[in-house]
Amino acid sequence: MRNILYIIEKEFKHILRNRSILPAIFVAPMIQLIIMPLAADYEIKNINLAIVSGHYSSETQHLIQKITCSGFFKLVKETSSFEEGKELIEKDQADLVLQIPNDLEENLVKEKKGKVLIFVNAINGTKANIGATYLSSILKTYNLEFIQKEFGLTNPVDLRYSNWYNKFMNYPFFIVPGVLVTLVTMIGAYMCALNIVKEKELGTIEQINVTPIKKHEFILGKLIPFWIIGFFVFSVGFFFIGMGIYGIRPLGSILLLYLFLAVFLVAVLGLGLLISTYSQTQQQAMSVAFFFMMIFMLMSGLFTPIESMPNWAITMAKFNPVTYFIEVMRMVVLKGSGFADISGHLLKMLGFAIFFNSWAVWNYRKTV
Template identity: 55%
Template sequence: MRTIRFLLQKEFRQIFRNRSILTMIMVMPVMQLIILPLAANYEVKNINLAVVDHDHSSYSQKLVSKITSSGYFRLTGYHPSYNESMHQIESDDADLILEIPANFERNLIREDQEKLLVAVNAINGVKANLGGAYLGNIIRNFNADVRFQFFPAAKFAAEPVIEITSSNWFNSYLNYRVFMVPGILAILVTMIGGFLSALNIVKEKEVGTIEQVNVTPIRKHHFILGKLIPFWLLGNVVFSLGLLVSWLVYGIVPVGSLALLYGFISVYLLAVLGLGLLVSTFCETQQQAMFIMFFFMMIFVLMGGLFTSIDSMPEWAQTVTRFNPVSYLITVMRMVILKGSAFRDIAPHLGIVAIFAVVLNSWAVLNYKKSS
């Protein structure tokens, strides 16, 4: 313990002497947590719509008014032909084209049917799918209004009708910030812990102080613990700041136990810091460590379930995510903060993360060579 105490004093002095590290730890996560949830939004709005109206009737005008008043579409203009409206899609000034055929109102009233053409710019797949779905739903509602106008429902309906009443649990108003903030906080804690621990040993190799440590009788596990504990404490500080910002800025208060959250994040930080220390034992320069950690972080973020549901991934990708510690943290953060899950609910995730922590830190201890 006396050896570890001296190592901790050395590490904390180095950390507090480096103002850039303190800025990275204290300021950057707070700013990112404030800004990123405002930009990360799954709801698509301001979809540019070009209309080609060959009918110019009251019904076509009502349809266009219903679409623009929904709040999701922005009318970029009327065009006399489909080819002219295509120029707007080619120049990215329009996302969808709605072509209303001639005699739209007459055919709809007399023949009880009519066809509309919807062309979607699919260069952005997410915007195309959601924009086309929004527009199709609005057109169906308009069709229902027209049918009700000419064929009002009888006092006693001849056909059985099923009514569906839905309720949203854990996020009643479908607020995307409530959904995104816990996941973004998980990513920030991972990045801070992973990058700082990965650069720590490598920095001493570049400066040359690692040679002074190697000639001392310090054991390898003491050395790794001396590097691990300071950043473990700082990781908990970053997590605490993130919870504070989530409450002050977004009004998100964890439904579940804070002690349970801190218990999981404590074990999780051991796994992430172990990965960073393992990377640093393989690398000789900070540039190498940065590139390797960047490789892992890209996989962790994109395949962690923050932006894409893990269940919708192909089977091979779901298998890969089982070795992604970030996916477990994002899941647990949402379970505890939004659902109020108890220990028995997160126990399987905690067990897997604990295995990661043991394996990665043991590997880092075994791979560190004092003779280097």
């Protein structure tokens, strides 16, 4: 037991003296946490719109005004030629082209119906999707107004939205807890794996191995410092950046988050340990850890919802510990979920922790 303390003390000396690792552990995550949520904002503004219309009737003018007033669109060009509109899309100067036929007003007046056409540049799927949705919802409102005006009907079904859990659809509220999880994951798995492999690479593990220190003491002495650092990084990220900068007030219990964090860190540290038992050099460990990190991050529901993934990917995401912590973070922070709500997640995380660590220890034991 005393030996574990000595190892921990030694580990902290290593970490605190390493001028390249120290900022990587403490500063880089904070910068990422500040920058990423601000940059990765899904609310899309400034969608470039071109309008193709040969005849500017009052009805057309009215429609165009409604669209530009919404604030989402930037009118890049009004033209009478469809060819020119097409060219704008090809040159990537317009994301959307709205074609209003010359006889729109005539048709509306005479036949009480008219057609408009939207062309979407779908290279950036998100932008295309959101732009087209915005535009069609404006057209829908226009439609409704027209019906009311012409036929004197009132809206039979009155649609109203209320955003639950994130009332103003504040993007950082959604993304900051998720990014924080990935940062904690990286520190746990990466740093832990690299730290152990470094001892192998430098040969210092030889000198440790001829001391009477037990394997479990060595492993615990290695894992506990990173467990503590994980808590530290999480706390700074949560209180200073999440609450301080973004003003995220968690609805649920912070203690519950810490409970989950404690188990989660054991799981990712176990993964780091596992990687280290299969690697001989830091380069190998880095490559393997990077592979897992990429998959963990992209398949965790951090940016794209898991539900919209294909079935096989959903299955894969279920074997990703990061998924569960991101979910728990959002549940507790935004929804105020309690212990009963996340107990299933907690059990699964315990499973991950036991699985990774047993495998790692089993593989580590094979060496003398």
